[in-house]
Structure formats: C-alpha cells, structure tokens
Amino acid sequence: MADNAEDIVTERKRGSGVKHVYEMLRDEILTLALPPGRPIDEVNLAERFGMSRTPIREALVRLAGEGLVETLPNRSAIVANIDFMKLHTFFDAITLMYRVTTRLAAECHRPEDLEIIKGHQERYVAAVAARDPLAMIAINRDFHAAIAEAGRNPYYTALTLRLLDEGRRILRLYYQSFDDRLPKEYSDEHAGIIAAIAARDVELSDRLAREHADQIVRQIQQFFSRDTRHEVPL
Amino acid sequence: MADNAEDIVTERKRGSGVKHVYEMLRDEILTLALPPGRPIDEVNLAERFGMSRTPIREALVRLAGEGLVETLPNRSAIVANIDFMKLHTFFDAITLMYRVTTRLAAECHRPEDLEIIKGHQERYVAAVAARDPLAMIAINRDFHAAIAEAGRNPYYTALTLRLLDEGRRILRLYYQSFDDRLPKEYSDEHAGIIAAIAARDVELSDRLAREHADQIVRQIQQFFSRDTRHEVPL
DNA sequence: GGGTGATTTCTTGTCGACAATTAAAATGCA
DNA sequence: TGCATTTTAATTGTCGACAAGAAATCACCC
Numbered sequence: 001m002a003d004n005a006e007d008i009v010t011e012r013k014r015g016s017g018v019k020h021v022y023e024m025l026r027d028e029i030l031t032l033a034l035p036p037g038r039p040i041d042e043v044n045l046a047e048r049f050g051m052s053r054t055p056i057r058e059a060l061v062r063l064a065g066e067g068l069v070e071t072l073p074n075r076s077a078i079v080a081n082i083d084f085m086k087l088h089t090f091f092d093a094i095t096l097m098y099r100v101t102t103r104l105a106a107e108c109h110r111p112e113d114l115e116i117i118k119g120h121q122e123r124y125v126a127a128v129a130a131r132d133p134l135a136m137i138a139i140n141r142d143f144h145a146a147i148a149e150a151g152r153n154p155y156y157t158a159l160t161l162r163l164l165d166e167g168r169r170i171l172r173l174y175y176q177s178f179d180d181r182l183p184k185e186y187s188d189e190h191a192g193i194i195a196a197i198a199a200r201d202v203e204l205s206d207r208l209a210r211e212h213a214d215q216i217v218r219q220i221q222q223f224f225s226r227d228t229r230h231e232v233p234l
Numbered sequence: 235m236a237d238n239a240e241d242i243v244t245e246r247k248r249g250s251g252v253k254h255v256y257e258m259l260r261d262e263i264l265t266l267a268l269p270p271g272r273p274i275d276e277v278n279l280a281e282r283f284g285m286s287r288t289p290i291r292e293a294l295v296r297l298a299g300e301g302l303v304e305t306l307p308n309r310s311a312i313v314a315n316i317d318f319m320k321l322h323t324f325f326d327a328i329t330l331m332y333r334v335t336t337r338l339a340a341e342c343h344r345p346e347d348l349e350i351i352k353g354h355q356e357r358y359v360a361a362v363a364a365r366d367p368l369a370m371i372a373i374n375r376d377f378h379a380a381i382a383e384a385g386r387n388p389y390y391t392a393l394t395l396r397l398l399d400e401g402r403r404i405l406r407l408y409y410q411s412f413d414d415r416l417p418k419e420y421s422d423e424h425a426g427i428i429a430a431i432a433a434r435d436v437e438l439s440d441r442l443a444r445e446h447a448d449q450i451v452r453q454i455q456q457f458f459s460r461d462t463r464h465e466v467p468l
Numbered sequence: 469g470g471g472t473g474a475t476t477t478c479t480t481g482t483c484g485a486c487a488a489t490t491a492a493a494a495t496g497c498a
Numbered sequence: 499t500g501c502a503t504t505t506t507a508a509t510t511g512t513c514g515a516c517a518a519g520a521a522a523t524c525a526c527c528c
Contacts, residue, residue, distance in 0.1 A: 014308070014488055014489070015307045015308065015488095015489095015510090017511085018511090042480070051513085053480090053513090054288070054511080055512070057292070058292070058295055061295045061296060062299055065296055073249045073519090074520060075479080075480080077480095089386070089387040089388060089389060090389065092387060093390060100330065153323040154320065156323075158393075158396075159393045162389070162392075248482080248518055248519070249518095251482080275509080277508095277509075286483045286484070287483090288482055288483070292481095307489090307511095308488080308510060308511075309491085309510075311510095
C-alpha cells in the first residue's frame, strides 16, 4: 500500500480532527484517488492520521450520510459505487436542480453573490488555460454551488451540492478517458448564465441552465455509449 | 426530568443499538415529543438506553447529517430549530418535489407500487375516522414517500423524504393548535392522485400534486398568519 | 484431490476512562 | 448591591482496550 501519504500530525485543536479526516477523505473520494468500491480500513486511517478510531468512525458516518461511502454491518466500509444503471436519474435530477437554482438566483441574488460567482468563473477560465482538468471539475462544482447559494433555498442547495459532488466523480471518469480534452464552450455557457442572472431574467436563466445541463449530459452519455471495440480481421 | 421513559434493555444484537437509538430519537423529534431547541444530553441518553455513549453519539451524528439535530462544538447538541423565516423555501421545495415525484410515479410505477400506495391511503382514511392526528401525519408522510419510491429516482426520493420529515414537525404544530381538526378533503385529494398515477396521466398527476401542495401550504400559511390577539376593552 | 468443518486472524462495534473546554457557582472588590 | 474574576462542576471529544462477528487459513475426512 504505497498510497498512504504520510499526514504529519501537529497538535490539532480539540474537535478539528473529524473535520480534517472528513474533508480529506471526501476529497480523495470525489477525485477518485479512492476509487469506488475500495474498502476503507479504520485502523489504517487511524494510523495515517495519527488519531484514534473514534473520530475516524465519525467522519465515516458523516460520509455515509451523504452517500459517499457504504457501510456493511460488521464489515469494512467501502467507497460508494457509481451505479451506471441509475445514471439517468442523476441526469434528470441535476438538470432540474440546475434550472431551479439558476431561476432562483436570477430572482434572489444580491450583488455580493454575483461577485462570488464571477470569481469562480475567472478561476474556471484560468483552469482551462492551464489545462488542469481536476481544477476545472472542482471549480465547475463551486460555480454552480455559488449559484445555488444565491438562490437561498437550503433544501435545493443541499441536493444540488450532493449532485455536484456525485458529478465530480462522473466527470472525472469522463475527462480521464477522453485524455483531458478541454471544453472551452462550458466557460462561454457559464458567462451566458452569469449575464442572465445579473439581468434578473428568470426565463432566460432557466433556458440557459437547461441547455448547459443538456450539453453536459449529452457529452457524458455519448462517452458512455461510445463503441470501444477494436476491429479484428477474421 | 420525568420524560425519561424507561427503555428496558434486553440483550441487543451487535450493531442494532445505534439503529434503535436513531429511530427512537428521530420519531421523538418528528412528533415534537422532543421540542425544537431542547438540549440533548449524551450521558442521559446513554443511561436511558442502557448503553455507552459511543452508539448514542453515532446516532446523533446521523441525525445531524439529516438536519434534525444541530451540534455546537464542545456544547450540547440540540433538537434542530424550525426556522419560520425560511418556511417559504420549505413550501417551495415540497411543492416542486410533490410535482416531480408524482409525475415520475405516473410514468414509472409498477402494479406493486400502486398496491403499497393504496395501502397507505386506506390507513390514512382509518386514521381520519379514528381522529388520530399523529397517525394521520405519519401516514401522510408514508403516502407521499411511497409515491416518491414509485418514481424511482433516489435523489428526488431522498430530498422528498427529508422534506416530508420536516413537514411532520410543522404539521404537528398546525394540528396541535387547531385542536385536531380533521381534513377529510386530503384523503379525497389523495384518491384523485392515486387514480391519476394509475391512469399514467403525467400531466394530471402533476396538476393534482400541485393543487394538493398548494392546499396544504395555504392552510399552514393561514394558520401562521392568523390573528391571535384577544380583544381588550380599554 | 476436493469438499467440509474447526481454528485462527482480522476488523468492527462497544465500553469505560481521561482530558479539554465550557457553563455555572462562588468569591472578592468597589 | 452589582460587577469582575477565580474556582468548581458538568459535558463533550478522544483514547486504548476488549468482545463479537466475519473472512481466511488450516486440518480432517471421504
């Protein structure tokens, strides 16, 4: 096991341990550093993070609550699998949430929200220029998360965040295999969405969000249904 | 503290402890037996359930993940408050989820789903006849949960369940104060929704679900905005 | 040699105890 | 008496250890 990076531990504050483990594991799951199905050993993690099993377990319970790890009774927890059979439900849900949150953002946003959203967009453009797919994926999530926040409906925000996280894992598969082709068109679409929100044009925001979602869904579906057979002369 | 019901403990199976505590606390929170804001003492619960603090804590972490308890660092966890300022976001979200899940149920349901839904409807009618508001609230939740299940989108189902649970608490306030008036009209609306789903009429299902949601929202809003001042001759 | 049952090992679920932190009580002072 | 400060008490966060259960290994029998 060479991937157990040594996390140096230096006098953590009381209560910050779980948070640290939680965020660390979460990030490794979402970037596929921990692939779906990988067993998660508690003592292993405890040694790695230099703490007891108790806070590790708490972090795992929280991750399980978000559907990022699956726990079998008396057996090792595993990184949640990606159910390709139910991918269509994901597409369905994220399309709806893109639309709803973007509509609400157009209605409810305040100037400071717009600044935050624009900030993410700038970082996104930079990531595209740097050809950094991991950064692009993470920032794409932050971009839509900021829009959801601007909509100010915590229920929508929570579901959107969950979908965006799941989306990070799926997009990671996508970019890995398409050898990190860089979709500049996304940043153009993002710009359009920002403009629509700023103009408080609800219907336009809805339409652009829907088209943006359709675009992503179409590309991923195309990727998953592509024919990878090699031609063999017989 | 007289509300510490003695939960007799008899040799529980390994791993069933957390589940038991979780379901128990959850039910007490949703029925307002534990009112919003009430502090939750871990040792107290540990004594009450006859187990150590560890499984209690795990149950609390799970409940916190669902937003049913709030945890302050180094301080007692409390039963999650109901934020009346954000009630409109709840109405917004549950209306959308009623519509979406009922639409999907009309599309995707199988015969056995319909049987389950009808079963809940029968139980609901019985609860209305028995004038049992707590049962009505719980079954109303099961009814819509079953519809969401029939729609077969786990993301929608999860959000709907969360909203229905939050709804149980809000409805409980409503029924308590209106001295348990019994809305038979709900059961009629439920019957209409069942028929629309059975007929696989997506648009009708959508419309009925929306009207059903509007109806509930209107009644609750009316309740919360009613004028409770007493006339005082001066 | 293969399959079945016992044994060992390994991992999780739970426990009791201690330390850190906060809230409350008690003390001192103006 | 009222307020600030110290002391005490109470509660959480973390730890190490043990027991129950499952997987893997080994022995045994056909």
